[in-house]
Amino acid sequence: MATAVVVGSGPNGLAAGLTLAAAGVEVRILEMADRLGGGTRSSELTLPGLIHDECSAAHPLALDTPFSRQFDLTAHGLTWRWPEVQYSHPLDGGGGAAAWRSVEATAEALGGKDGKRWQSIFGTLTNRFDKIASEIVQPVLHGPTHPIAMGIFGAFSGMPVSVLARAWSTDEGKALFAGVAAHAFRPFGAPMSSAVGVTLGTAAHRYGWPVAEGGSSAISGAMIRLLEQHGASFETGVEVTSLDEVSGADIVMLDVAPSAAARIAGDKMPRRVARAYNKYRHGPGSFKVEFAVQDGVPWTHEPTRLAGTVHVGGGLAEIAAAEKATSRGQMPDHPYVLVCQQSVADPTRANGDVHPLYAYAHVPSGFTGDATAQIEAQIERFAPGFRDRILGRHVRSAVQMAEHNVNYLGGDVVTGANDPRQMVFRPRMTLSPYSAGIPGVYICSAATPPGAGAHGMCGYNAANAALKHLGVETAASTRAEGEPVHGW
Numbered sequence: 001m002a003t004a005v006v007v008g009s010g011p012n013g014l015a016a017g018l019t020l021a022a023a024g025v026e027v028r029i030l031e032m033a034d035r036l037g038g039g040t041r042s043s044e045l046t047l048p049g050l051i052h053d054e055c056s057a058a059h060p061l062a063l064d065t066p067f068s069r070q071f072d073l074t075a076h077g078l079t080w081r082w083p084e085v086q087y088s089h090p091l092d093g094g095g096g097a098a099a100w101r102s103v104e105a106t107a108e109a110l111g112g113k114d115g116k117r118w119q120s121i122f123g124t125l126t127n128r129f130d131k132i133a134s135e136i137v138q139p140v141l142h143g144p145t146h147p148i149a150m151g152i153f154g155a156f157s158g159m160p161v162s163v164l165a166r167a168w169s170t171d172e173g174k175a176l177f178a179g180v181a182a183h184a185f186r187p188f189g190a191p192m193s194s195a196v197g198v199t200l201g202t203a204a205h206r207y208g209w210p211v212a213e214g215g216s217s218a219i220s221g222a223m224i225r226l227l228e229q230h231g232a233s234f235e236t237g238v239e240v241t242s243l244d245e246v247s248g249a250d251i252v253m254l255d256v257a258p259s260a261a262a263r264i265a266g267d268k269m270p271r272r273v274a275r276a277y278n279k280y281r282h283g284p285g286s287f288k289v290e291f292a293v294q295d296g297v298p299w300t301h302e303p304t305r306l307a308g309t310v311h312v313g314g315g316l317a318e319i320a321a322a323e324k325a326t327s328r329g330q331m332p333d334h335p336y337v338l339v340c341q342q343s344v345a346d347p348t349r350a351n352g353d354v355h356p357l358y359a360y361a362h363v364p365s366g367f368t369g370d371a372t373a374q375i376e377a378q379i380e381r382f383a384p385g386f387r388d389r390i391l392g393r394h395v396r397s398a399v400q401m402a403e404h405n406v407n408y409l410g411g412d413v414v415t416g417a418n419d420p421r422q423m424v425f426r427p428r429m430t431l432s433p434y435s436a437g438i439p440g441v442y443i444c445s446a447a448t449p450p451g452a453g454a455h456g457m458c459g460y461n462a463a464n465a466a467l468k469h470l471g472v473e474t475a476a477s478t479r480a481e482g483e484p485v486h487g488w
């Protein structure tokens, strides 16, 4: 029986382990933290009984992938819950904009020309999103099976946000796109800076932005249950510092950042690979605060009260300035803040009238300051009275974020800058992005295609490359492409 060691138990490490174990490989997972799950951990961080997602919260890209089709996590304890409004964007004066599952409802709420533009751009993309998604979960360099859909997707994605946002003329239309585009952690003038916003914006209409019932740890929990069924073993509190510690395994999967992979491999790694891994670029950081909030957040903009995710930062120009500043290493006075109100989608997350709220500001890489007051001021600006409802806080600075998970260098929670080169070639320029340059050794973290998110696709793709190396066949899928999962 072939053997594999997986270093790191984030969703990609677990997905890699599961894909290997299901194909008959004996899998051992080593995790340096005291708990499994990496970016899908959820914990009581503020008040007893209130569960907070430490990292991932909304999962638009986890629903219909080759991984989710092969491993039905919803049959093993994972239940997806959708908010009524997928994401929203409050503006000064009590107005704002919101994205519903329905493109039509979103367009109607925007109204006028802007509504028509939303319909024409996101309607066109949503109708083709199954095809687009099947391409973008693979490394970018492959022969496309859906060239027309990809051509349309590429035309929008290739634009800087500042250019694509001209499609809308009102503050609401521009802000709605700016808010989702800012997930990329990129300056809005940069080429391809629209790609993440176009993807997540379309996914909101096709799949929604669901949260995992009870907390994101339900995602890793389901994977762990399946891994146990396949006989995998786990050890926590074990930091792997050298490949010598895992010698003997036929396959080593590294769910780590590229620079860490180079360190672990040492002089076993070809110099050109190590050089490329050490040159891999990381993006700005995040400063995160969990709140326990009495009766939820009193947003003035009504649809925002129904939203799972709220983009806080004012209009397009203000967010553009904030994103430009953080990418240049400067802390803006009014940062872009990403807020999740999980209990709106999943009422089991509230403890009576007390709701968990998660908010993180984009900050410069390695930012050592305290952004708590700025985060609270940004929320208070659109929800007067918010501060008076705070019953508890848990703060994690950009520096602490990197301590919490060593893959988040400088607080970079997406494990790598989304610049054009790294969007096409990550973690290095090669046709075999998962190969660490050593036979049997693979990198499978979010630094590999298709990039950040708790979707497991980096791990799944890396494991399939390893199975090919072993000459072992992958197990079959349990669900057809596009076949709805429960509650979809």
Ligand SMILES: Cc1cc2nc3c(=O)[nH]c(=O)nc-3n(C[C@H](O)[C@H](O)[C@H](O)COP(=O)(O)OP(=O)(O)OC[C@H]3O[C@@H](n4cnc5c(N)ncnc54)[C@H](O)[C@@H]3O)c2cc1C
Binding pocket: 007, 008, 009, 010, 011, 012, 013, 014, 030, 031, 032, 033, 036, 037, 038, 039, 040, 054, 055, 056, 057, 058, 059, 060, 238, 239, 240, 241, 255, 256, 260, 286, 288, 360, 405, 406, 407, 408, 413, 414, 444, 445, 446, 447, 451, 452, 453, 454, 455, 458
């Ligand atoms: C604040 C925040 C918000 C986010 N929001 C979302 C969201 O809403 N939706 C979404 O889909 N994604 C979100 N993400 C991103 C998502 O969590 C990550 O992209 C995802 O977890 C990456 O998975 P991974 O398996 O590559 O690595 P990780 O989840 O980072 O896990 C890597 C694991 O490897 C371990 N490890 C590293 N080095 C070693 C070593 N040498 N030895 C042993 N163990 C090691 C680490 O301790 C860690 O547990 C968010 C992340 C953060 C931090």
